[in-house]
Amino acid sequence: MKDERSEAKTLESQAERLERFVDFSRPRPAVFPSLKPSTARVTLRMPGWLLAELKREANRRDVPLQALLKVILADWIREQSAA
Numbered sequence: 001m002k003d004e005r006s007e008a009k010t011l012e013s014q015a016e017r018l019e020r021f022v023d024f025s026r027p028r029p030a031v032f033p034s035l036k037p038s039t040a041r042v043t044l045r046m047p048g049w050l051l052a053e054l055k056r057e058a059n060r061r062d063v064p065l066q067a068l069l070k071v072i073l074a075d076w077i078r079e080q081s082a083a
Helices: 002-019 048-061 065-082
Strands: none
Touching: 048 065
């Protein structure tokens, strides 16, 4: 119990010191230019023959299926935006 109290006291004092440097009344969104973009989960339905061909191509290139799909889609998007 004593440890929790001392930890709470420490955190409180750190927050008070931080308030001297940060104006919490006007928050702004944080920008992290070096942060990798996040990914999102996608569920995709396709014919079995197409999945088999994609798996075969991924195996031929010795890359994971997901990596191959991302490359194919990114290339297609680039081509479409260039046209």
